[in-house]
Amino acid sequence: MSDVAIVGAGTTKYGKHLDKSATDLAQLAVKEAIESAENISIDDFDGFVLSSQNPEILQKQGNSVNHFSEFLGIKAKFATRVEGACVSGSMGLITGYMAVKSGLVDLCLVVGVEKCYELPSSSDIMAAFSYVIDRDWEAAFGSNAPMGFAMFATRHMSIYGTKEEHLAMVAVKNRKFASKNPKAHFQKPITIEDVLNSRPISKPLKLLDCCPVSDGASAIILTRRELAKNYTDTPVYIKGIGQFLINENVISSISDLTEFTALKIAAREAYKRAKIEPKDVDVAEVHDCFTIAEILEIEALGFCNKGEGGKFVEEGETDLGGKIPVNTGGGLLSRGHPIGATGICQAGIIFEQLRGEAPKGRAVDAEIGLTQNLGGWGTSQAVIIYSR
Amino acid sequence: MKIMEVPPRYPNFEQTAIKKFWDSLKEGKLLTTKCSECGKTEFPPKIVCTSCYSDKMEWIELPKRGRIYSFTEMHVVPTGFKPPLTVAVVELENGVRLFSYVVNARFEDLKVGDVVEIDFQEMNWYDYKKHPYFVFRKV
Numbered sequence: 001m002s003d004v005a006i007v008g009a010g011t012t013k014y015g016k017h018l019d020k021s022a023t024d025l026a027q028l029a030v031k032e033a034i035e036s037a038e039n040i041s042i043d044d045f046d047g048f049v050l051s052s053q054n055p056e057i058l059q060k061q062g063n064s065v066n067h068f069s070e071f072l073g074i075k076a077k078f079a080t081r082v083e084g085a086c087v088s089g090s091m092g093l094i095t096g097y098m099a100v101k102s103g104l105v106d107l108c109l110v111v112g113v114e115k116c117y118e119l120p121s122s123s124d125i126m127a128a129f130s131y132v133i134d135r136d137w138e139a140a141f142g143s144n145a146p147m148g149f150a151m152f153a154t155r156h157m158s159i160y161g162t163k164e165e166h167l168a169m170v171a172v173k174n175r176k177f178a179s180k181n182p183k184a185h186f187q188k189p190i191t192i193e194d195v196l197n198s199r200p201i202s203k204p205l206k207l208l209d210c211c212p213v214s215d216g217a218s219a220i221i222l223t224r225r226e227l228a229k230n231y232t233d234t235p236v237y238i239k240g241i242g243q244f245l246i247n248e249n250v251i252s253s254i255s256d257l258t259e260f261t262a263l264k265i266a267a268r269e270a271y272k273r274a275k276i277e278p279k280d281v282d283v284a285e286v287h288d289c290f291t292i293a294e295i296l297e298i299e300a301l302g303f304c305n306k307g308e309g310g311k312f313v314e315e316g317e318t319d320l321g322g323k324i325p326v327n328t329g330g331g332l333l334s335r336g337h338p339i340g341a342t343g344i345c346q347a348g349i350i351f352e353q354l355r356g357e358a359p360k361g362r363a364v365d366a367e368i369g370l371t372q373n374l375g376g377w378g379t380s381q382a383v384i385i386y387s388r
Numbered sequence: 389m390k391i392m393e394v395p396p397r398y399p400n401f402e403q404t405a406i407k408k409f410w411d412s413l414k415e416g417k418l419l420t421t422k423c424s425e426c427g428k429t430e431f432p433p434k435i436v437c438t439s440c441y442s443d444k445m446e447w448i449e450l451p452k453r454g455r456i457y458s459f460t461e462m463h464v465v466p467t468g469f470k471p472p473l474t475v476a477v478v479e480l481e482n483g484v485r486l487f488s489y490v491v492n493a494r495f496e497d498l499k500v501g502d503v504v505e506i507d508f509q510e511m512n513w514y515d516y517k518k519h520p521y522f523v524f525r526k527v
Binding site: 121123127136141144151152154203205247252 | 393394395396397398399400431432438458459460461462463464465466467468469473475477478485486487488489495499500511513521
């Protein structure tokens with residue numbers, strides 16, 4: 001059994017928040033997290049981890065851990081900001097987990113936030129996001145996130161016969177779940193034809209194969225196992241973590257563009273620490289920044305064989321009633337992707353599932369849940385396993 | 389005055405210890421580094437080997453032909469670029485992989501395994517910085 005428990009979670013709606021700042025969003029997420037637990041006030045926290053990918057460019061604001069502490073009213077023995085592109089959220093959770101597990105702090109607030117729509121145009125937002133990409137060898141030539149994942153899609157389709165329809169099925173399923181999630185960025189159901197007919201972004205990926213740019217914040221409260229019952233009758237325990245970073249940051253350096261090699265290693269580590277196997281996972285939130293990513297992830301996590309992800313989705317195995325329901329919160333594709341917040345939101349969705357609080361239409365009777373979050377071209381990976 | 393909301397980016401071809409790579413592009417040569425101790429060839433070029441950590445690196449010229457390993461065509465690009473842009477990861481005859489534009493083909497004209505040749509083109513970043521770079525041409 002684990003030493004670290006989640007006792008509270010909160011999130012803002014994800015979307016375009018033209019009437020709120022980054023600190024407004026963080027305040028709202030933290031307020032909801034505190035209110036989801038019992039007997040917690042802001043003064044009780046002695047640890048604070050902030051996950052935010054790019055406030056320096058998006059808000060022209062550095063020193064973000066100090067900056068946010070002002071608005072959150074937090075004083076802490078241990079405080080840090082973590083950043084690793086899109087995996088920032090899970091890096092924050094793992095940092096908070098280590099702070100609690102080491103005994104450094106008793107009650108740790110982990111907050112993820114990104115506010116993107118302060119920039120005037122979508123091409124400016126894309127330019128800001130391109131800051132995560134290697135400047136000299138990729139970004140200087142116009143590279144952006146869809147480019148790299150499209151490279152995986154082209155290669156996976158060429159080697160394994162994965163079809164554009166398989167990718168579309170991922171988007172349709174996740175939108176169906178998002179239609180039951182009032183906090184999702186997009187909630188209106190879509191069809192396979194909608195995805196196939198949407199405009200090209202980076203071929204073969206189309207608009208509805210891509211997650212949106214979102215504003216939003218999410219928060220998680222971590223504590224030691226022995227203290228958990230002070231704050232809730234139904235804590236959720238972190239059963240195992242696995243992280244892996246591989247030195248293949250430039251797209252041309254990736255040894256195999258048909259798989260997430262780093263995820264296979266991170267997953268193996270997480271399963272070993274949690275003493276479970278892939279078949280024991282009842283519900284999973286994975287990093288579907290693009291439809292192809294979810295297919296590569298269910299393969300690397302061992303839910304299906306390599307190359308068979310498309311077929312697995314087509315057979316309904318990742319839907320309710322299938323072998324492993326995936327992205328019951330709507331995924332990044334529909335829930336949205338405020339970069340630093342995503343991994344923390346994923347944990348919140350598993351927290352809700354394991355406490356039996358997920359609404360009808362996306363509820364899974366689950367004892368073990370998993371989140372998977374990635375940064376870069378899938379070369380920085382984090383897996384967290386949770387239990388009731 | 390036009391304010392750039394997001395500072396533009398162009399390669400660092402000036403303050404770098406691999407300046408020889410950039411200078412050679414001006415002569416139509418594509419170089420990278422090979423470790424004299426363990427023999428590892430890698431791209432991007434480096435001044436210390438990432439395998440054995442030797443600093444005894446030599447410059448080698450890369451083959452001028454390769455095959456498409458994967459590719460895409462970008463239709464949405466950051467400020468400062470004009471879509472569509474066809475780009476590919478190409479595996480050269482010696483196994484080194486490179487990323488750049490495919491200048492004479494669209495997505496529909498390409499498949500994995502197609503043979504390409506290296507060519508050179510002047511790049512222009514925001515009418516502010518210029519430098520030649522390597523590109524791919526489908527044979």
